[in-house]
Amino acid sequence: MSRVQQNMPVFIMSALLLAYGLIASSGVLLPTMKYLHTHKTMDLQATMCLIIAAIGLFGAIVSSVKKPSDGLFDRFFLQPLGGIIFLLLLAMFIRWYAEPMVKLWSSALAPLLGFKLYKVLNLNYVVLGLLVGVVVTNTIGIPKFAAPGVKCARFVLKMGVIMLGARYSFAELAKLGIYSVWLIGIFVLGTVFLVLWLGKVFKQPKTMTGVLSAGMGVCGVSATVAVAPVVKAKSEEMAYTIGTILSFGIICMFVFPTVGHLAGMNPVQFGAWAGTGILNSAQVAAAALAFNSVDIKTLKVAEIFNITRVLFLPVIVLVLATWFGKETGQKLSFKTVVIDKFPVFILGFLLLFALSSMGLFSPPNHYKGKFIDVSYNERTQITDEEWHSLGSAIADGTLTLLSESQMSAVNDLHDQRQIAGNFDEREDKKLFDKVGRSRMAELEGILAAAKAKQLSLPGELTSIFNHAVKQVHKKSKTVTTLTDVMIWFFAFGLIGLGMQITKKAIFQAGGWPLLIGGIAGLLKATLSFFVVLWLVKDVVLN
Amino acid sequence: MFKNILLCSHGSLGAQKAEEYVFTKLMPGFPGATVSVLTIIDKDWAEMSTDDWLNTSTTRTQFKDYVDEQLGREIAVDWQRMKEAYPLAEKVRYYKVVGGIEETMAELAEKLDCDLIVAGAYYKKPRRLFSTKMTPGLADTLVNKVLHPILPCPLLTVP
Numbered sequence: 061m062s063r064v065q066q067n068m069p070v071f072i073m074s075a076l077l078l079a080y081g082l083i084a085s086s087g088v089l090l091p092t093m094k095y096l097h098t099h100k101t102m103d104l105q106a107t108m109c110l111i112i113a114a115i116g117l118f119g120a121i122v123s124s125v126k127k128p129s130d131g132l133f134d135r136f137f138l139q140p141l142g143g144i145i146f147l148l149l150l151a152m153f154i155r156w157y158a159e160p161m162v163k164l165w166s167s168a169l170a171p172l173l174g175f176k177l178y179k180v181l182n183l184n185y186v187v188l189g190l191l192v193g194v195v196v197t198n199t200i201g202i203p204k205f206a207a208p209g210v211k212c213a214r215f216v217l218k219m220g221v222i223m224l225g226a227r228y229s230f231a232e233l234a235k236l237g238i239y240s241v242w243l244i245g246i247f248v249l250g251t252v253f254l255v256l257w258l259g260k261v262f263k264q265p266k267t268m269t270g271v272l273s274a275g276m277g278v279c280g281v282s283a284t285v286a287v288a289p290v291v292k293a294k295s296e297e298m299a300y301t302i303g304t305i306l307s308f309g310i311i312c313m314f315v316f317p318t319v320g321h322l323a324g325m326n327p328v329q330f331g332a333w334a335g336t337g338i339l340n341s342a343q344v345a346a347a348a349l350a351f352n353s354v355d356i357k358t359l360k361v362a363e364i365f366n367i368t369r370v371l372f373l374p375v376i377v378l379v380l381a382t383w384f385g386k387e388t389g390q391k392l393s394f395k396t397v398v399i400d401k402f403p404v405f406i407l408g409f410l411l412l413f414a415l416s417s418m419g420l421f422s423p424p425n426h427y428k429g430k431f432i433d434v435s436y437n438e439r440t441q442i443t444d445e446e447w448h449s450l451g452s453a454i455a456d457g458t459l460t461l462l463s464e465s466q467m468s469a470v471n472d473l474h475d476q477r478q479i480a481g482n483f484d485e486r487e488d489k490k491l492f493d494k495v496g497r498s499r500m501a502e503l504e505g506i507l508a509a510a511k512a513k514q515l516s517l518p519g520e521l522t523s524i525f526n527h528a529v530k531q532v533h534k535k536s537k538t539v540t541t542l543t544d545v546m547i548w549f550f551a552f553g554l555i556g557l558g559m560q561i562t563k564k565a566i567f568q569a570g571g572w573p574l575l576i577g578g579i580a581g582l583l584k585a586t587l588s589f590f591v592v593l594w595l596v597k598d599v600v601l602n
Numbered sequence: 603m604f605k606n607i608l609l610c611s612h613g614s615l616g617a618q619k620a621e622e623y624v625f626t627k628l629m630p631g632f633p634g635a636t637v638s639v640l641t642i643i644d645k646d647w648a649e650m651s652t653d654d655w656l657n658t659s660t661t662r663t664q665f666k667d668y669v670d671e672q673l674g675r676e677i678a679v680d681w682q683r684m685k686e687a688y689p690l691a692e693k694v695r696y697y698k699v700v701g702g703i704e705e706t707m708a709e710l711a712e713k714l715d716c717d718l719i720v721a722g723a724y725y726k727k728p729r730r731l732f733s734t735k736m737t738p739g740l741a742d743t744l745v746n747k748v749l750h751p752i753l754p755c756p757l758l759t760v761p
Contacts (some may be wrong), residue, residue, distance in 0.1 A: 214655040282656040289668035295676055296736045298669070302650055342653040370656050400660050557653040565652050568741055570730025 067120040069205040070142045073149055074116030081109030096160035100436035100476070103486065105156060116145050143202075143209015150192055151185075151551045158192075159185040182317040186349035189551050190313070190342075193558020202559050213556020217345070218405040220549035223542045224363055225412030226421055227356065233413065236328075236361055239596055240368040243336050243588065248372050251277035251584050252379075258576045268297040270380050272304075272573050276580045278376050279369045280305045280340030286377055286401050291384045296571070303568025304577045306561060309340030312585065317351040323593065327357035333592040334358075335365020337585035342557045345550060354438050356543060359550075367406055374398040421538035433534045434480050434496025439543070440531045441478040446524045450474050453521055461515055462506060469502035473525075479503065479532050496532070503529055604628070607637045608716040609694075610707055612739065613680040616722025620760040624720050625688035637694040638714055639684070641677050642706045644740045674698070676738055703742060704749040712754040719753070723761045 064071075083089060085106035093099035119141040128134060166178040177183065196202065202210050228236075252273040259269025270291030275284040281302055288298050316338060320330040334347045348362035374397070381397045415421065433440065442450070451474055453459060459470060473479060479500045481492030503525045510517035517525075534540045609624045611617040629637060647669050651662050677698050684691045699706050711719050724743065728735060749757070 217655050279656055280654075281652050282654040285651045285654050285657055285665040286661050289664055293672075294738070295669070295673055295740075296738045298650065298672075299740050300730075300736055302652060306652055340653065341656050366656075373656075396664075400658065400664070402658075403656055404658060553655070557655060560649065560651075560653045562646065562649055562652070564646050564740065564742070565650060567730070570733065571736040572734050574731065575734060 063124045066205075067123050067142075069203065070116050070120040070123070070145060073142075073145045074113045074120060077109040077116065077145075077149070078113035081106050081113055084109065096157065096164070098156050098160055099483065100480075101156060101438075104436075105152070108152065112145060112148055116141065140209035140212050143206035144212060146203065146206040146209060147213065147552050147555050150196075150555050151189060151548065154188050154192060154555075155185045155551065158188050159183070162188065179321075180318060181314055182350035184350060184353040185551060186346055186353050186554055187313065189555040190346050190558040193555040194561045197559040197561065198563045210556050210559050213553045213559070216549050217342075217553030217557065218408075220546045220553055221363055221367070222405055222408035222412055223546040223549065224356075224360065225409035226416040226539050226542050227360055228364075228413050228416070230417055232360075233364070236364045237368070239332055240335065240365045243332060243591065243595075244365060244368045244372060247336050247584055247588055248277045248369065248376065251580050252376060254583070255576055255580050258579060262572065262576065264572050264576070265294075265297075266384060267291050267293045268301075268572060269576070270384055271297055272301045272577055274373075274376055274380060275301050275305045276339060276577050276584070278373050279366070280309055280343075282341055282370070283373055283376065286373060287380055290377055290381045290397065297573070299568040300571045300573040301577070303566055303570065304573045305339050307566050307569040308577065308581050309338060309343040310561070310566070312338045312340075313343040313347050313350065316347045316585075319589070320351055323589075325593070327352060327355065328361050329592050329596050331358045331361025331363075332365060332596045333589055335362045335369070336588040336592065339581060341366050341369070342554065346554055349550060349554075353547075354441060354443075356439070356547070367403075367409065370403045370406065373403070374401045377401050416539065421536050421542070431534045431536050431540075432497060432500065432532050433537070433540055434478075434493055434500065434532050436478075436480060436486070437540075437544070439547075440480075442473070442524060442528050442531070446527060447474065447477055449520055450524055453518070458518065458521070466502045466506050469499040470506070472499055473503065473528055479528050500529060500532060604632050604635050604718045606714060606716040606718070607632075607635050608707070608711045608714060608719045609637055609639045610642070610719065610721040611639055611680075611684070612641055613683070614722065614725070614737065616725045616760075618722070620720050620722040621684055621688065621691075623760040625684075625690045628720070629690045637690075638710075638716070639681070639691075639694055639696045640707065640710055641680065641696070641698045642703055643673050643677075643698055643700045644703075644742055645701050646740055646742075647673070647700075650740075673739070703744050704752065707744075707749065708752040708754060717755050719755060719757045721757065721759055723759050 084102060087102075090099055090102065093102055093105075098105075119138055123138045123141070126138075128138075162178050162183050166176045166183070170176050181187070255273035255276050256269050259266070259272070271284055271288050271293040274287035275281065277283070284298065284301050284305065287293075293301075316334050317330070320333065325333065330351045331348055334344050334351070338344045338347055344362050344366050345359065348359040349356075352358045377397050450470070454471065454474055459467060462470065469479075476483070479496055481495035485491050485495065506515065506517065507522065507525050507529070509515040510522055607624065607628060609620060611621055624637060629635065648666065650669070651657075651665060654662065657665075681691075681696050697710060699710060701709070707719060707721070710716075721744065727733075727737070730741060
């Protein structure tokens with residue numbers, strides 16, 4: 061096969077992206093985008109497609125004419141390029157087409173079903189992405205050209221967590237850190253010892269309970285992978301344990317966000333619960349984004365819990381190695397047990413946190429919420445519930461006492477679901493920003509009048525306007541950009557990780573690991589639910 | 603009649619029936635025949651770290667190396683069991699190959715120029731979800747629909 065033929069998938073994907081980018085920028089797709097409520101991302105869609113198409117074409121041409129080698133350029137750019145573009149294509153399709161379609165179909169089916177399917181199953185782009193990954197790998201399989209790129213998903217997800225480091229303040233990290241160290245400490249150690257005890261009760265070998273206790277207690281499959289060589293687990297013990305944890309994690313990914321919503325958990329509570337109760341770390345991130353994919357508060361909390369769990373991993377490995385070594389006389393070095401298991405990416409997370417805390421990403425004019433971003437961004441929108449309430453208030457005539465300009469700002473907030481300039485004027489950045497800021501000022505005027513009791517405003521509307529105004533106050537432009545990139549990294553990473561979940565691995569679930577793991581997992585999820593509701597209060601997150 | 607026989611075994615109940623048939627009936631019946639025992643290491647073990655993304659690549663490599671070693675140990679034990687059960691099993695060649703069940707069987711049979719492949723019949727096992735009995739390795743079943751078109755020689759399934 062010639063090199064051009066080998067690169068054909070990349071050529072085709074790049075050509076598709078180029079064509080889509082050009083069509084999107086021409087405005088032909090505007091009616092469709094408006095129907096799907098994605099028109100505000102029109103410019104982003106065109107830009108992203110054109111940039112990726114250009115990179116793809118460049119890579120495919122170079123790869124076609126260049127002799128393959130084992131150099132850095134080949135290993136880190138040319139070889140994974142096909143897979144990276146493949147995952148990005150899926151991520152873009154899911155975010156701009158699949159998710160809006162699922163929402164529309166769910167709404168259309170709501171009268172028949174009595175509920176909105178996407179709300180019950182939390183079918184946002186993150187969950188859909190993970191599911192698409194699972195479906196692809198278990199049906200057509202990962203295409204050969206995409207395999208090296210799909211492997212990048214783990215790295216990209218770690219980069220996402222590193223970027224998340226820029227979103228924490230010292231106070232947040234300190235408060236969340238205390239919660240997570242206590243909760244994780246108690247639940248990790250509690251589950252590990254519970255599984256070891258249940259293993260003793262059911263007379264199961266230590267090799268099995270050792271590997272299962274780490275998986276159930278710490279961070280699912282990751283802990284199983286780290287501990288199996290230490291406790292000398294047998295093949296069936298690894299297979300049954302991994303299958304059980306994976307199945308449990310996938311069920312939790314759907315059940316947790318729904319239960320969290322039903323129980324009225326706030327983002328901090330849900331993040332803490334997911335970070336403690338869900339076994340597998342990938343599903344913690346997915347559940348957090350499923351609970352709320354627009355606002356990253358939940359993800360921030362859940363990831364702190366995830367990180368704390370990972371930091372506990374070397375400790376648990378050390379404990380199990382000592383416990384197992386006593387029985388077998390096996391001696392392991394500190395390097396093998398602890399140093400090799402240390403998650404290095406957490407140092408990157410801490411570095412970005414430190415740089416952000418020193419104000420490196422926040423120039424003086426941006427710092428402390430002075431940076432106002434009225435550009436189109438999903439994370440700047442009000443929630444669906446707020447949007448419906450606002451629509452009802454406008455229709456009912458609750459807001460008759462407002463001035464004409466104030467009413468116009470309120471109507472526009474309802475039309476655009478966020479404070480922004482006019483869609484048709486988005487090319488003129490200065491004008492767009494000016495109009496957006498004037499609308500924000502009108503809404504702030506309404507809030508000030510309500511506070512001074514010059515205007516009677518229902519509490520629900522005050523809350524909506526407050527939220528809308530708060531949404532456009534950003535910490536800094538750099539941090540906002542980092543967050544936008546991070547969200548794409550998580551979407552990309554979770555699709556790639558979904559592709560690592562084979563039905564064969566899931567169907568390994570069973571045997572003693574399912575029985576013991578089921579008891580321990582359910583107990584951990586239930587107890588942590590009540591403990592979180594009881595102990596964890598809202599933490600003010602920026 | 604048969605000169606080159608490939609016995610596929612992985613220690614299950616069905617496979618043990620096939621072993622018994624080969625070592626007590628076929629080999630004494632065809633004294634000149636060469637028997638090769640094939641144990642397949644499921645290629646999907648490579649994917650068993652599934653969605654783990656927190657570990658370093660060193661840890662994942664350690665896991666893969668450990669799985670290789672452990673499967674090697676378990677296969678050695680199974681071959682030893684065979685040798686202890688049947689004296690003739692000392693005289694056969696043993697192969698462990700990483701791959702998919704059907705294609706590995708067909709490929710090795712072709713490579714060794716076998717004229718007969720012997721495998722055990724499918725035995726209904728209790729459902730994994732409802733049973734605490736655990737079987738070694740990854741759960742997988744030979745799919746006749748996949749195997750039959752690629753068979754280089756006849757297949758004998760021992761009931």
